[in-house]
Amino acid sequence: MKGLNKGLGVSFDDEESRKALKDAFTLNVEQFSYAKTLTQFNLFKDAVFNLKGQQRSFESIKKIVADTGEVFNKNYLSAEVKYVTQSSIMARKWHTMDAEYLQFSTVGDSAVRPEHRIFDKFTALKTDKIWLRLYTPLAWGCRCTIIPGIARNLSKEYDSDWANAMVDPLVKDTIFDNNAAVSKVIFNNKHPYFKATDQDKIKVPKEPKKETSINLSDYIKGDLPTDKEIKAILTKYAELFPEDFRRGLDDVKFIKSKSYMMQHSMYHNRLTGDWASGSTITLSKHEFSSIKFNPLEEFRNGLAAIKSGKKMTFNQEYSFESLWHEILHAKTKSAPKSLSSVGVKNMETINQFCARHTYPEFMKKLGGKAIHQKEILENGYGYKSWISDFRTTLKNLKIDEKQAVKDLMPFLMQDYSNIGSKVNAYLKENTK
Structure with a gap:
């Protein structure tokens, strides 16, 4: 939850909106953790037998479990925490940016991925649906961001249709096809953990139920x-x-x-x-x-x-x-x-x-x-x-x-x- 709290910060104009977003994100991260745990359990269970159906020795099972834990709890966990933090930061920016236009912006150094660099300075109205897909992070470790834009940077050639076509192969059927501020979900059901685990045991995150009246x-x-x-x-x-x-x-x-x-x-x-x-x-x-x-x-x-x-x-x-x-x-x-x-x-x-x-x-x-x-x-x-x-x-x-x-x-x-x-x-x- 540290990454989530760090990302959301305290700069929301509306504390109630911040709380609602934090509650939705917290529920989603908890569900993701359950799915991850069950995925690990299934891998550990499969480690008991080899491909011929013969039971492995205790030492062999111990090594597989240790190696799997190293991957899940160090390498993957580090990437997941960064992803939660960056998604929360971008959700906060979405709610606090008072701008008619938004602009995609890269860090600008040599480490920027070429497939992300092509969107640098792309500009569209904040109400354009392209921001439901072209909203960072676009990949694990993505450092790109969204900043206020100006109308003169709009391009007839590089418009939202162009951006949608270019971003589609990058994010389609992945968790990165998402604007967490709008969906109120950081890890959507495209993540492999949700796909690979027993769906009867894991409740895949859904859109929060829309309120129909105000109390x-x-x-x-x-x-x-x-x-x-x-x-x-x-x-x-x-x-x-x-x-x-x-x-x-x-x-x-x-x-x-x-x-x-x-x-x-x-x-x-x-x-x-x-x-x-x-x-x-x-x-x-x-x-x-x-x-x-x-x-x-x-x-x-x-x-x-x-x-x-x-x-x-x-x-x-x-x-x-x-x-x-x-x-x-x-x-x-x-x-x-x-x-x-x-x-x-x-x-x-x-x-x-x-x-x-x-x-x-x-x-x-x-x-x-x-x-x-x-x-x-x-x-x-x-x-x-x-x-x-x-x-x-x-x-x-x-x-x-x-x-x-x-x-x-x-x-x-x-x-x-x-x-x-x-x-x-x-x-x-x-x-x-």
Whole structure:
């Protein structure tokens, strides 16, 4: 465990993430040790007889066991400890590197393997799947690393497809076809120990079971959650359900804004036209007096209600719908494009319509249950007249709302710029 502790270090921003990773790695290393022990036992057992089936002398058996122990407990063990340490270091780097792009980097000396040197300075987005395979260590004793990269080092010729083709013969069907930070496994089931041992006796490491909801009692220490605890809850949510934040959740803010209840924002690169950051979710702590609604405080009290098992008020539940509306903005793959006022209305209408129908799923992941959905569909605050008009249109055309959500959600998740034309076409095609 020394190699594991040394590798993970203490530089994690989120101690809970570090603990979860350490627990997963510890379990994996223990399972690896069991498999290694059983492999040794089988070798010792086979040493009792020679190839003709005759029992060997005690001295012959003793020598074989001693030689085998030397290999397992000195040579192999040294390599395994280094591998655990390096894998843990790279897992820590993955979680602490705040970079949009990553770059493969060798040590640069004469001992670098030629098959590793070809990847030196290779650069790709951190979200590129190539880093699930081209992530060090790539072999026993590999000293290569991953560092923050820059966009100008991207290459059309040496792109992720090229890297995938080149790394495949190096790591395919080996334990090195792995990113331990993502898989939460250091020794995967490609290791010979797991292949060679009795599978009925050894449990091959599996992906940790994905949590389906958050236990708020783990985060809220008092009756009401603090701002810091709310931020921790939403950060954990983004970690458990990364599909809801296409570029991750960078920050959660609390601002007294009169212009919005809650807001989602991301930065984009004006030169490339691409998104250049993760999501920021902002909750306003302004009291909207006309409706007696303070978004942050209603959400705070809603979380407390879930924790204590109490029923939510309309306003508390609506705060969850409002936040889910913003998370749908974080979830979409739409590129950063300027929309006309009509385009904004089309987009926000469909986003709000889908949010009001699907926010109970979001509440369930936080341990809550929606009880005011019918009222929120009819009297929710945001874009109220737009939603009312759209629902009336569906009703007049005899289009089922739940089916409309299923059909319209893909438009929302792909491209904001053409939602209006796609919705109009959908309405015409489904008019009864």
